Amino acid sequence: MSGTSLDGIDAALVAIGRDTPPELLGTTAVAMPDALHKQLLQLCHAQEVSFAELAAAEDAFCRLQAKAVNALLTAQQLSPEQVQAVGSHGQTVEHAPGGHTGGPAYTLQLDNPSLLAELTGCTVVADFRRRDLAAGGQAAPLAPAFHQALFGRQQGEQLILNLGGFANLTWLPSNAETPVTGFDTGPANVLLDAWFSKHKGGRFDQNGAWAASGRVDPGLLERLLEAPFFQQAPPRSTGRELFHLPWLEHHLAGNEAPCDVQATLAELTAISVARGIQQLPLTHQGITVITCGGGAHNADLMARLAAHLPLADFASPSTYGWPEDWIEAGAFAWLAHQRLHQLPGNVPTVTGARGPRVLGGIYAP
Numbered sequence: 001m002s003g004t005s006l007d008g009i010d011a012a013l014v015a016i017g018r019d020t021p022p023e024l025l026g027t028t029a030v031a032m033p034d035a036l037h038k039q040l041l042q043l044c045h046a047q048e049v050s051f052a053e054l055a056a057a058e059d060a061f062c063r064l065q066a067k068a069v070n071a072l073l074t075a076q077q078l079s080p081e082q083v084q085a086v087g088s089h090g091q092t093v094e095h096a097p098g099g100h101t102g103g104p105a106y107t108l109q110l111d112n113p114s115l116l117a118e119l120t121g122c123t124v125v126a127d128f129r130r131r132d133l134a135a136g137g138q139a140a141p142l143a144p145a146f147h148q149a150l151f152g153r154q155q156g157e158q159l160i161l162n163l164g165g166f167a168n169l170t171w172l173p174s175n176a177e178t179p180v181t182g183f184d185t186g187p188a189n190v191l192l193d194a195w196f197s198k199h200k201g202g203r204f205d206q207n208g209a210w211a212a213s214g215r216v217d218p219g220l221l222e223r224l225l226e227a228p229f230f231q232q233a234p235p236r237s238t239g240r241e242l243f244h245l246p247w248l249e250h251h252l253a254g255n256e257a258p259c260d261v262q263a264t265l266a267e268l269t270a271i272s273v274a275r276g277i278q279q280l281p282l283t284h285q286g287i288t289v290i291t292c293g294g295g296a297h298n299a300d301l302m303a304r305l306a307a308h309l310p311l312a313d314f315a316s317p318s319t320y321g322w323p324e325d326w327i328e329a330g331a332f333a334w335l336a337h338q339r340l341h342q343l344p345g346n347v348p349t350v351t352g353a354r355g356p357r358v359l360g361g362i363y364a365p
């Protein structure tokens with residue numbers, strides 16, 4: 001798994017049984033080298049791109065994935081034959097489930113599952129999003145089905161929040177008749193990372209310390225919250241094509257202190273997540289929010305969220321044997337398993353697809 005933050009490849013070894021929740025057996029993270037990070041970031045925002053550039057980025061990305069998989073196999077003393085399959089999400093570089101200017105809907109993940117199969121000797125399952133899109137869905141978020149497999153056996157309703165580059169929610173109601181709900185709430189870390197990198201250098205604002213040193217600019221916050229995405233009803237998903245640095249800069253008056261902008265961006269994430277949660281038909285507001293993704297490590301962001309949701313209780317998925325950084329990688333292992341067993345991977349009430357669909361294609365070793 002590599003998410004929208006472009007911070008690296010997360011490889012998770014997962015045991016999936018029929019009657020037990022998926023179990024995390026081992027993990028390996030490989031950081032994204034600066035050159036590849038820059039290359040992929042440029043592609044995400046490019047107006048024009050050559051096939052050679054696309055191929056070069058995809059190749060480098062795929063080789064990094066293979067490095068992560070092979071390191072995990074070595075660490076776990078496993079041969080490729082002992083692994084049923086590798087689920088490869090690929091790298092999202094553009095996500096346009098509504099199409100652009102009247103064009104067809106698309107979502108683009110750079111990936112080369114054939115090369116990954118060749119470099120690892122494993123069966124690879126890939127291209128998870130496009131079947132949901134073909135069935136009229138948003139192709140995202142896909143994690144809710146996995147959240148259901150992982151947390152759905154607990155008593156009562158469950159709420160899962162992912163704070164990655166973008167934020168998404170999954171609500172598992174206690175009543176099996178009530179449909180599972182899930183949607184993207186907007187940016188989580190993507191703007192925080194971009195603004196931090198521009199003004200301070202480095203990839204991210206450790207623990208949100210810089211944001212915590214600033215003051216929220218209410219005018220700027222109001223202007224940012226006017227983005228049509230925040231008013232959109234689910235099913236909804238988003239990405240870097242809506243929320244990016246030039247979008248932020250367009251809303252600046254020009255005289256803001258950079259740390260105040262950072263504080264405002266953190267507040268934007270917290271408010272948009274809180275509003276998403278407040279829209280859910282929760283049976284009680286004192287719900288436990290299982291929080292995963294890198295943003296769970298950002299103390300400033302978590303404090304802001306707690307301030308907007310005073311009755312909620314924030315918990316780590318570690319309680320269930322899954323530390324916050326491994327849920328998404330686990331989701332794509334589980335989705336690969338679903339594909340191998342011809343089982344659906346999407347939740348139509350989440351993505352808006354016409355029905356359950358078996359997601360992805362299989363690439364033999």
Ligand SMILES: Nc1ncnc2c1ncn2[C@@H]1O[C@H](COP(=O)(O)OP(=O)(O)OP(=O)(O)O)[C@@H](O)[C@H]1O
Binds near residue numbers: 003206297
């Ligand atoms: N200690 C920390 N303090 C502040 N922020 C952190 C910390 N650790 C991680 N992050 C944030 O989390 C981000 C990475 O999160 P994660 O790996 O969940 O994103 P992703 O999987 O790429 O995103 P997505 O879920 O959108 O695909 C970093 O870019 C950074 O902004």
Ligand SMILES: CC(=O)N[C@H]1[C@@H]2OC[C@@H](O2)[C@@H](O)[C@@H]1O[C@H](C)C(=O)O
Binds near residue numbers: 092144162237239328
């Ligand atoms: C198109 C795409 O890659 N979307 C990501 C992104 O990152 C978070 C959020 O936006 C979510 O919709 C999705 O990722 C997770 C893994 C998902 O599909 O559930």
